[in-house]
């Protein structure tokens with residue numbers, strides 16, 4: 001119930017006794033708003049605290065506390081013997097609230113955004129948040145259920161009991177040295193990359209890396225080869241940096257380099273996911289990798305290698321990373337802990353070639369606030385203590401089993417409806433639909449039955465010939481996968 005004060009000049013005070021906000025805070029906020037909006041003029045003499053308390057049916061202490069807060073802010077002044085007044089400070093020139101250009105409009109005119117950001121959000125934005133709930137067939141999430149929570153919390157709690165300066169201060173500008181060392185050792189040992197800790201820059205997830213690389217290396221209108229279909233987050237970041245994306249098709253061998261050269265021989269940057277193409281789930285062939293490196297060298301273009309879930313291979317021994325065969329010095333490797341640990345860490349890194357180290361040192365020192373030191377330290381300890389390698393090994397088995405279950409169940413129950421394509425790594429794959437079933441309709445109908453899938457064209461920047469669904473198997477256990485297929489089958493049958 002909203003109650004108004006009875007005093008003529010304080011009619012504007014609004015207090016709601018049903019609100020969880022303490023009544024004193026409501027009184028303070030309300031008085032403050034009245035003064036800042038000019039509804040109570042400067043020099044106005046406020047009623048005595050006792051009178052106001054009575055009028056508002058609150059205790060005098062409540063009013064005194066509110067007045068003291070306003071006095072401390074300089075909004076009112078108390079003159080001994082004569083009362084409390086709204087301060088003259090409020091007469092100073094201050095910006096007035098912006099009025100709509102046309103007074104009849106309820107909202108002020110839309111603010112002008114930069115051309116790049118306007119283009120990015122008008123073409124591709126969605127209000128949907130990234131997935132956070134596991135289940136069949138959510139993509140982009142790891143298996144929460146198998147994460148070694150006890151081990152993690154022991155490490156994290158131990159860090160919080162350590163030196164205060166380590167966990168309470170600003171972090172090191174390029175990232176915690178221990179973590180940079182742990183990551184570079186991991187990349188040398190497991191991803192075939194020879195690198196130094198000094199080339200690693202810690203960022204708030206791969207997403208921040210893409211934005212940072214784009215803003216550091218692209219001028220508005222620069223042409224960027226982009227896999228079509230391709231990764232949504234990277235696409236949005238690069239467009240927002242002013243990139244002119246060139247949709248380069250992908251086939252079973254990954255990015256069709258020849259087509260890129262035909263569409264745009266001079267390009268500034270190429271973005272690829274060679275270990276597990278997002279979303280088509282193919283591994284880029286070695287020939288294509290060399291072709292891409294040659295094309296980049298010819299154009300003197302940079303390459304972003306996004307290795308977001310390449311740790312999880314379960315087919316044959318994986319092809320090494322693109323970075324590991326790079327002799328050009330043009331590949332910037334981006335990694336994330338969102339899949340290998342969990343996305344809430346918001347922890348990723350860039351491995352930049354030697355020629356870019358100094359620039360990125362200056363950029364990150366100037367602009368990046370970094371990831372909380374406590375998170376970085378916990379991950380460093382997790383890696384250095386050997387838990388990370390154990391976790392990855394274990395997860396390969398878990399994801400292999402989930403993948404196997406998906407393929408097997410689809411073979412048994414989705415014949416002729418959805419051709420689920422086996423993959424050799426990662427946490428998702430695709431299923432191809434027959435032309436008579438539209439991927440958008442299938443996605444909507446599946447969601448009505450509680451099954452989450454994504455149409456391939458959500459990842460496209462230009463039309464493709466594909467008609468199918470992206471299916472995550474990483475965040476659903478075998479039972480959930482079986483149930484998901486059992487619910488998806490009648491949906492697709494009805495559409496067919």
Ligand SMILES: Cc1ncc(COP(=O)(O)O)c(C=O)c1O
Pocket residue numbers: 140204205206207208231232233273278306308335336337338343347348
């Ligand atoms: C292609 C791709 N790259 C990178 C990431 C990870 O991004 P971040 O580290 O910002 O969570 C994702 C997450 O889904 C992804 O799909």
